[in-house]
Amino acid sequence: MKTKVKKLALVLTTLALVSSCADGSTSNTQSQQSPSAIEVSNSTKTGTTIKIDGSSTVYPITQAIAQEFQASSNNKAQVEVKFSGTTGGFEKFCAGETAVSNASRPILLAEMTACKNNGVGYIELPIAFDALTVAVNPQNTWAKDITVAELKKIWQPAAQGKITRWNQVRASWPDRPLTLYGAGGKSGTFDYFTEAIVGKARASRNDYTASENDEILVDGISKDPNALGYFGYAYYEKHQDKLKALSIDNGRGSVLPSPQAVEKAKYQTLSRPLFIYVNPQSLSNRGILSEFIDFYLKNAPKTVASVGYIPLPDEGYQINSVHFYRSKVGTVFDGKAEMNLTIGELLRKESKC
Structure with a gap:
């Protein structure tokens, strides 16, 4: 019982910290979405297909979680996971063709502009670290x-x-x-x-x-x-x-390269965070896509480790859950990758004002 109370306190503390800060995102305006993006992940529980594309690096994580979700859920939703590279994935995501984009780097300025021009918002969720x-x-x-x-x-x-x-x-x-x-x-x-x-x-x-x-x-x-x-x-x-x-x-x-070297910030230069980006307009009425992302964040630590990447600390996934719950749109990376970023520095970026 004491353990549950401590965990609840930590989540509430994290929620208070993030909620008390300014948005910190590059864009906090959710524009009107083109119909195609909403259709790929609508809120009905039958015949829904959640379309995901992007990084082949992140693909093993998302594919494994998608398989677990489909096996455990009581609905007929299909999760379609493909890869065309991070850049290729953002091209589709910013055109409203996919609801989730796997990314092995943060969204770039040109991609942010493309999303803005097409009325596509994005919730940035770091989900693992990689030792390239x-x-x-x-x-x-x-x-x-x-x-x-x-x-x-x-x-x-x-x-x-x-x-x-x-x-x-x-x-x-x-x-x-x-x-x-x-x-x-x-x-x-x-x-x-x-x-x-x-x-x-x-x-x-x-x-x-x-x-x-x-x-x-x-x-x-x-x-x-x-x-x-x-x-x-x-x-x-x-x-x-x-x-x-x-x-x-x-x-x-x-x-x-090893998980231990990344965790101890010894494998610098080629250590990097991995992300998923979620279209908030596709979370229509917090339907099936919302259930999938919630499932993703809860199962990410185990799945990330099982496919060979480095999970974030529990705090990282708790911050993600708060950002997702609040539909916190934008990026903390200002449209460029950051070299030599450690896990601790990533968490500070995600939680700071």
Whole structure:
């Protein structure tokens, strides 16, 4: 009983904290919604389809929760989860074609403008952290770690057609072909990785195998002893038997990607939050979509861990629940990603005035 009282007190304290603050969002105006977005997630309990698209990084979380929701709910609602990359997902979301958008980075200024022009609001809900992973083939016996400077040397636009062999990256590595696999241009992972490593979002060489489908990247690396690529940690966790992760050295010593490294803020540069964005107009009368999002937030900690990502502390999901309940529209990121963000800093951003 005492435990329940303590938990209730914590939720009420969090509610009071968030409610006492100014909105803090970039936009707190809910414009009139085009009919198509409301139709994808209406409030009836029969024949409803909740349409979700966006990040392939976030896809395993949302897909797992969607399957659990459909198995446990007493209604005939269908949850359709697809992936076209974070950028591709926002294109559909801001056009009113989907009710939820999976995102591996915050919404950008251009996307915010597109949503505003189409009368589409968005509730920003961080749901996990990722340790963006640089991986090679297990037959690679020479590379165990790599510096941020070496990654920049490989991936910057000037490297195209020039940095094509392993010994060009580090002299002690063998004179073997270097084949590259990475996120496609509509992927939030592409945006984040290029900004974190090269120093400018979307600044990258183009002579590599690019895909918004991380399974394609995993398959390519697993079959090529000379390969190097990057993708979300869950895909490495799922395929550890056919991949090898490299330790990342950002100047403070090399660190392997892991939940523990992210939680202790040791895997900086490539540690990042993951999000879902919800169209508040599609929450018509707090119907089936509302039930799904409520289910999502309650089950996220367990599901996030089970698919290989890093759950937020309980406080993070409690803040999310308050923001969702209040239909808190907007973003705390001012239309750009923030590098080297820790879990603690994310929570402070979400709860501050």
